[in-house]
Amino acid sequence: MNRSNSNSEFILSGEPEPANLAEGCGSLGMFLLKRLLRNGDNIAVIDGVYSSELRYFELLEKAIRLAEGLRSHAHLRSGGVVGIISENRLEFPIALYASFFANAAVAPINLTYTEREFDHALNLSKPNVLFVSPYSAERVIAMARKNRHFIKHIFLFGNENPFGADVTLFDDFLAQTSAINPYSFQIAPTHLEEHVALIMCSSGTTGLPKGVQLTQRNVIASVSLLSVLEASFEVPAVVLGVIPWFHAFGCLTLINVICNKLKLISLPKFEEGLFLSCIENYRCSFVFMVPPLMVFLAKHPLVDNYDLSSINTLLCGAAPLSRETETLVKKRIGVKHILQGYGMSETTLAMLIQTHDSNKPGSVGKLQAGTMAKVVDIETGKLLGPNQPGELYFKGSQIMKGYIGNEKETSQTIDSNGWLRTGDIGYYDEDGEFFIIDRLKELIKYKGYQVPPAEIEAILLTNPKIKDAGVVGLPDEAAGELPLAFVVKQPGVSLTEQEVQQYVAARASPAKRLHGGVRFVPEIPKNVSGKILRRKLREMLERPLSKL
Numbered sequence: 002m003n004r005s006n007s008n009s010e011f012i013l014s015g016e017p018e019p020a021n022l023a024e025g026c027g028s029l030g031m032f033l034l035k036r037l038l039r040n041g042d043n044i045a046v047i048d049g050v051y052s053s054e055l056r057y058f059e060l061l062e063k064a065i066r067l068a069e070g071l072r073s074h075a076h077l078r079s080g081g082v083v084g085i086i087s088e089n090r091l092e093f094p095i096a097l098y099a100s101f102f103a104n105a106a107v108a109p110i111n112l113t114y115t116e117r118e119f120d121h122a123l124n125l126s127k128p129n130v131l132f133v134s135p136y137s138a139e140r141v142i143a144m145a146r147k148n149r150h151f152i153k154h155i156f157l158f159g160n161e162n163p164f165g166a167d168v169t170l171f172d173d174f175l176a177q178t179s180a181i182n183p184y185s186f187q188i189a190p191t192h193l194e195e196h197v198a199l200i201m202c203s204s205g206t207t208g209l210p211k212g213v214q215l216t217q218r219n220v221i222a223s224v225s226l227l228s229v230l231e232a233s234f235e236v237p238a239v240v241l242g243v244i245p246w247f248h249a250f251g252c253l254t255l256i257n258v259i260c261n262k263l264k265l266i267s268l269p270k271f272e273e274g275l276f277l278s279c280i281e282n283y284r285c286s287f288v289f290m291v292p293p294l295m296v297f298l299a300k301h302p303l304v305d306n307y308d309l310s311s312i313n314t315l316l317c318g319a320a321p322l323s324r325e326t327e328t329l330v331k332k333r334i335g336v337k338h339i340l341q342g343y344g345m346s347e348t349t350l351a352m353l354i355q356t357h358d359s360n361k362p363g364s365v366g367k368l369q370a371g372t373m374a375k376v377v378d379i380e381t382g383k384l385l386g387p388n389q390p391g392e393l394y395f396k397g398s399q400i401m402k403g404y405i406g407n408e409k410e411t412s413q414t415i416d417s418n419g420w421l422r423t424g425d426i427g428y429y430d431e432d433g434e435f436f437i438i439d440r441l442k443e444l445i446k447y448k449g450y451q452v453p454p455a456e457i458e459a460i461l462l463t464n465p466k467i468k469d470a471g472v473v474g475l476p477d478e479a480a481g482e483l484p485l486a487f488v489v490k491q492p493g494v495s496l497t498e499q500e501v502q503q504y505v506a507a508r509a510s511p512a513k514r515l516h517g518g519v520r521f522v523p524e525i526p527k528n529v530s531g532k533i534l535r536r537k538l539r540e541m542l543e544r545p546l547s548k549l
């Protein structure tokens with residue numbers, strides 16, 4: 002770990018990026034094209050539901066034809082915006098790569114959004130071209146027709162179009178494009194640091210999602226993630242992709258898999274039996290995870306019915322994962338490596354990543370190449386040294402360009418020196434391994450103590466009678482806030498509020514005990530990237546206690 006201590010600053014730096022990172026490519030499109038040309042014709046993606054396959058050469062050939070077709074028939078220009086509103090399915094990477102080959106920006110959007118959320122997301126990125134899957138076509142096309150002033154073309158995945166002439170079937174459009182020799186296909190150079198490649202919606206955990214602009218340079222910088230990890234794979238990785246591609250974590254790992262010539266088994270959503278049977282049937286060795294899926298592996302009885310011995314590495318991120326859950330999973334399914342990572346939509350992919358040789362329990366790993374970090378005291382603003390918790394700031398080639406249409410929020414998030422403030426509290430140890438405590442906004446203020454809800458949730462999850470838990474602060478005149486737990490019991494168990502409070506009291510210091518009580522609920526509200534929607538739990542506090 003390099004640490005410059007100039008002007009008593011503690012600034013940490015990751016390894017320098019590989020010198021030939023962009024491989025002399027003038028644009029992201031050329032960078033991706035060159036890697037695809039090298040990938041030969043292995044299988045790229047298998048649909049885990051239908052077993053249909055997309056081979057690397059088919060991806061390359063169709064993406065180029067689609068790029069040319071969008072340019073000539075849909076008037077898609079460099080700098081234009083393409084929306085993709087779809088679950089993980091084989092057409093997604095074709096539309097994604099075609100857009101990059103046309104130097105357009107891609108705005109993947111969550112297909113389960115409500116109408117209000119769709120309206121918000123569409124008006125953030127204002128796509129000219131929209132790719133829609135049948136799953137949400139009814140609602141999305143109705144929304145799109147209200148925004149014809151920017152949405153000029155709608156393409157529908159699947160094999161039937163009940164929506165009329167202003168919607169074109171993706172396969173029909175592709176069929177009418179002409180074949181192009183990939184070796185002579187040209188993509189104009191761009192200003193990598195300025196040209197927007199992705200407009201990602203943040204998860205909307207702390208409010209309405211923001212439109213995060215990631216540049217072509219950001220995406221190129223993030224591609225090294227799997228090449229670093231793959232170097233230490235014992236077997237060529239078969240990756241299971243259940244993380245949604247409309248979210249930064251899923252989309253950038255999809256690009257990572259393709260750039261590193263790996264095989265990906267894609268799932269349109271998490272369904273318990275399908276998830277486990279895909280791992281067993283396709284012998285998946287590498288699975289990107291979010292904590293709720295880790296808790297599922299740790300506790301669900303169904304897991305015992307499947308052979309998961311092919312798993313070599315679980316790579317978990319997007320929300321807090323406790324070392325206790327990590328230990329439970331390791332013990333139960335004997336997986337060799339559980340590697341955590343930490344990232345934000347604003348940092349493209351992970352800023353911090355564990356590797357096979359640096360993975361202390363509970364840590365989220367060390368700095369990514371090309372990245373710098375500092376920890377700032379939340380009271381004084383002073384820079385902090387090892388083992389001192391403060392707000393994490395990052396700088397480097399994966400830091401976003403800014404929030405689309407929101408200069409003010411951008412300037413409040415990235416300062417004039419390029420430092421991005423995360424709103425997350427954590428620290429690094431003497432070896433430069435980082436530990437995340439919680440979000441600044443979520444800390445419970447109990448009698449002057451800052452109580453991290455994630456820590457109490459981690460304790461609760463070690464109780465075999467508890468399936469899930471979410472902790473928030475109950476407003477209290479005397480103490481400020483009282484830690485209160487929403488608890489989901491395992492099916493068929495008996496558990497009282499007092500038992501839960503005693504369980505925590507036996508394992509936590511006084512400030513972290515459940516002074517606000519316990520409420521039993523059927524489920525904990527979370528978003529697709531596995532984050533607890535604590536603002537929804539706080540809303541539940543205001544409702545009168547239901548007699549459960």
Ligand SMILES: Nc1ncnc2c1ncn2[C@@H]1O[C@H](COP(=O)(O)OP(=O)(O)OP(=O)(O)O)[C@@H](O)[C@H]1O
Binds near residue numbers: 207210
């Ligand atoms: N390994 C991790 N451990 C703990 N928290 C994590 C980890 N990885 C990511 N996070 C959390 O996820 C956040 C980034 O999530 P994302 O960019 O998807 O949107 P969000 O911050 O949840 O939502 P929004 O910004 O819209 O309110 C980080 O700021 C951090 O709080």
Ligand SMILES: O=C(O)[C@H]1CSC(c2nc3ccc(O)cc3s2)=N1
Binds near residue numbers: 316354
């Ligand atoms: O939490 C999020 O919104 C997303 C944005 S990208 C991200 C992560 N990326 C990685 C990559 C590897 C890894 O081990 C963990 C994470 S979390 N988190």
Ligand SMILES: [Mg+2]
Binds near residue numbers: 203204345
């Ligand atoms: Mg955020």
